[in-house]
Amino acid sequence: MTAIAPARPATPAAEWSVEVHRDEQSLLGLGDELRDLYDRSPAATPFQTYEWLKAWWGWYGTRGRLRLVLVRCRGRLVAAAPLMASARYGFPVLVPLAGEQSDFSDFLLDPVYADGAVRHLTRALLDERGCCAIDLREVRPGSAAHLVAERWPRGTWRTPSSVCLELPAGGIDDVLGRLPRRTAGKMRAKLRKIDVRGITAESVPAERAAEAVHALLELHARQWEGRPINPEHTRARFRRHLAEAASGMVRDGRAAVLQYRWDGRLVAGDLVLIGHRYVGAYLYGAIPDLRDCVDVSLMMLRQNLAIARDRHRQGVSLLRGDEPYKLKWRPAAVRNERIILGRSAPAAAFAGLARTRGYLSARRHRAEAGRG
Template structure:
């Protein structure tokens, strides 16, 4: 474990003792469980992908011994910032990356805004004092995330480039004109009429939705993944979704998150037969439709995406969340709802001179990937608005 020396800095209203550490022992994740849960509750910009249950489960099934780098900052003993990271190698460069980044739609650090100034400074210092890495790569940073504060005050070079587009729909408050009705009101009248007819068809057929209690979540997640695999049979599927470690990670994480009100697993039944399942992640500000599965023949009978969207919007409305995020990707089946696009950013924080080469390679690979997808082309250069250099 690397420990920075305690220091005295001015805190809001009083002087305070600050301590910062970078934990390498895997036992630290377990020992800090309650502190990390509490900090998540005090981190309004954090998403469900920063919950303790998501991170701990992922590390248990994917983590590599000796690579944990859990940076923490305390003020008068209270945890006020945390960056759960892992050391690794990308494209030949030693880097730090957020835990669970490959299975997460958003990456960030945890930060209590009441201690932001001191916490960010100490977090940066603790990371810079940690040897063996050239760049910290945060690939999917949502607008308004705490990582933007860290990047803005990073004392060395930092870069940002556009990352994935996420699509969002407003959930609204209570009463009429909210939820699915508010979404349909965004559509042309004729299209909205067709969608309402499809909803009536779902109701007439008697398809019901049930929220699964925490003790039944593992079995429900396994059933969801079975349906997900069946629905993609004969078509390209994310290969990780078919692997046992992903199945076990998702079941374990979802069980803890449902218990804590951070997720919901919905099951859809038709004549007591399970026909679809949906995992919804519940954040401070939005709910996210993470993964679903449905019987292949169900799609020929009802509009599955419409059926699930209605329930997700109702869940967000009932929990007083602002929106439903359709998460990464701008696929046509999402665009038909006329959602609001929200662009993530990739933030790279440099520690050594090699970070410049790493950032350049990352930008080049992003450009080539965009061209293969038939997108608009490379991000703008350092002087362009799409990908400015944060600071030198």
């Protein structure tokens, strides 16, 4: 884990303050400050951007459950924990906003104020009543949440979570150079086939992002027709959340919505989230017969690598999941952690049940992969 070291002398305790907001109107009013804090939080991912969280709360949030914990130093916002009250396995817990639709869980933290901010954030989370634990399911290495966990004075449980696959920044030739010579040759032939067919890629402007996301989800549903699909991807609330979030994130340079056309016809769409360090391939859709003509994953990976290179990011994250179509690129595997921060005695029982459920789910996943 990469530690975030403080870069300022100690600040008098009187200059620190903590707020806990439970009213969704406060979330709307804090937009500029949360955007600014995100820009100063190098460990944060696109799933902690204000646009992602605000859009999610607007379509999924439940009145009275918001728990937005803020830490200020001399009035400046330096840390934030966007959480909500929930229940898991019958236990009252705090969970990250948008957690079910996000690949990474974390807090926002300005590293310049890290030591004091983590101390005050930890204290505020300990003081928040009504939950037995804080359950962070998908914490990647180097996250600010690890610093809170290291300071947590009560029970802390860590269990392995999802595997995320990453490729270093570079061109598609760099990726193909990682493959056996014969395989790389076949991939280059597939790229020539894409180019000969004249399939073009366009990054849509912010004012067209919502429309492009709706089109992408239509293609996604067609692509999965007749096969098991994540049911949430077919629901109106997910469609509206994603369209709203993408519009703001494209405007702020935090996302790109790509549309692929063949002879003027829309044949594929791809939503790419742009973080401080990585570009993340979040969701795509394509007409079913496109796979019979070209290698869709190769086509999109080339564009995603170009975005990472043009935005000076470290690489491309294929996000959660180790599906075969991702593994063929020989990416590096990075495992998230589930971190449970206990607040009261029932936390131990909750953590034990969460660990058992996680183990059974992982075993079922391995069995299904083996059958596939």
